Amino acid sequence: MAAVFSSSWVICLDESMSIWTSRWTCPGWVFCPRKPHPQGNEYHSACCGKSGIMFVVEMVEGKDRPRRYVVLDSGFCVLIAILGLLKMGIYAGALIKKRRYWPTRVPGAAMDEYFSDKAVGEVDAIQGEDSDGTPYFIWGMKEPDYVMRIMSTGGGLTVDDTCKMTQRGSGNDRVTFQYAKPFDWHFRYRHLVDDHNNLRHTSPSIEETWVTTRWECRVFCFILAITEVNVFLTLKSFIFIGRQVNNLPNYLTFRKDLAWELINNPLRTKPQDDAAQLETLESRDHDIQSAPPHASAWRNRKWVCDAKQRNQQYTCKWPGCHVRTRNYCICTPGYWLCASHIVKHAMAEVKKEFMGN
Numbered sequence: 001m002a003a004v005f006s007s008s009w010v011i012c013l014d015e016s017m018s019i020w021t022s023r024w025t026c027p028g029w030v031f032c033p034r035k036p037h038p039q040g041n042e043y044h045s046a047c048c049g050k051s052g053i054m055f056v057v058e059m060v061e062g063k064d065r066p067r068r069y070v071v072l073d074s075g076f077c078v079l080i081a082i083l084g085l086l087k088m089g090i091y092a093g094a095l096i097k098k099r100r101y102w103p104t105r106v107p108g109a110a111m112d113e114y115f116s117d118k119a120v121g122e123v124d125a126i127q128g129e130d131s132d133g134t135p136y137f138i139w140g141m142k143e144p145d146y147v148m149r150i151m152s153t154g155g156g157l158t159v160d161d162t163c164k165m166t167q168r169g170s171g172n173d174r175v176t177f178q179y180a181k182p183f184d185w186h187f188r189y190r191h192l193v194d195d196h197n198n199l200r201h202t203s204p205s206i207e208e209t210w211v212t213t214r215w216e217c218r219v220f221c222f223i224l225a226i227t228e229v230n231v232f233l234t235l236k237s238f239i240f241i242g243r244q245v246n247n248l249p250n251y252l253t254f255r256k257d258l259a260w261e262l263i264n265n266p267l268r269t270k271p272q273d274d275a276a277q278l279e280t281l282e283s284r285d286h287d288i289q290s291a292p293p294h295a296s297a298w299r300n301r302k303w304v305c306d307a308k309q310r311n312q313q314y315t316c317k318w319p320g321c322h323v324r325t326r327n328y329c330i331c332t333p334g335y336w337l338c339a340s341h342i343v344k345h346a347m348a349e350v351k352k353e354f355m356g357n
Contacts, residue, residue, distance in 0.1 A: 091154025
């Protein structure tokens with residue numbers, strides 16, 4: 001819709017209902033009693049204030065939507081933001097680090113004192129509430145030299161067979177224990193974006209080999225490189241699984257194969273097809289020609305010869321050129337072009353014909 005419609009300066013935003021009475025056969029089903037048709041899918045909708053045309057609809061997920069847990073770095077440890085995610089149905093856990101101050105509502109000194117006599121690997125939690133009663137938790141885990149903290153709105157300090165075993169220290173001081181759930185999720189998933197970026201930057205990377213000074217091309221390189229990694233991870237996660245895992249090519253081999261697939265893309269026209277298309281083009285001839293004596297213009301398919309000078313010259317019409325000439329291309333009599341720009345003109349015209357313009 002955005003490609004074909006641009007709204008006026010005023011927009012009305014409201015909800016719309018798509019009627020569906022059976023909850024069990026309707027993904028994202030909601031019950032909204034204030035609506036004339038209270039059952040079905042609810043959409044956030046926007047209408048142009050002048051024409052009334054609805055140009056944006058976005059489905060509102062119901063309470064039965066799948067719950068997700070987001071692992072966040074310490075740079076995202078903001079209580080208001082984490083609680084905002086919870087209100088959208090997304091649980092989150094962010095690592096707490098002291099920079100200049102502790103994040104708001106984190107009793108760092110009190111936690112350090114509480115864990116001072118605890119064994120390495122022990123965990124505990126503090127529960128808090130914001131002004132409207134939404135709960136959140138601060139998980140703490142004793143490390144050899146400090147207390148690790150996570151601010152979270154989901155999970156619990158439970159341990160099961162899926163939790164990772166770890167160890168701290170060495171020799172007689174070595175301690176082995178299992179991470180509790182929030183810490184297991186943190187250590188298991190915190191490096192996924194970094195791992196993706198490392199694959200993207202592995203030499204020879206697209207962003208390093210495509211040298212450009214144009215910002216648009218650089219952004220395209222970035223998106224293309226992300227897509228390349230995503231394709232490789234798709235193969236790894238969904239294709240080469242089970243007994244096929246040993247057949248997964250390494251990343252360099254995958255890059256070579258993908259490059260050849262892009263070169264031999266079946267959606268592109270083949271060279272012989274291009275040649276055939278060139279042969280079938282109704283191309284116009286392009287050649288340099290000089291105007292007849294006293295020529296001043298080309299009108300009604302003939303020269304107007306009323307110039308005072310026999311070999312009157314005119315400024316080349318190519319943008320930015322100020323050369324005086326009496327030459328033209330035979331495809332456009334009267335359109336003055338110097339000798340060098342007639343070549344460029346011919347190339348541009350052939351390209352336009354070939355591209356169908």
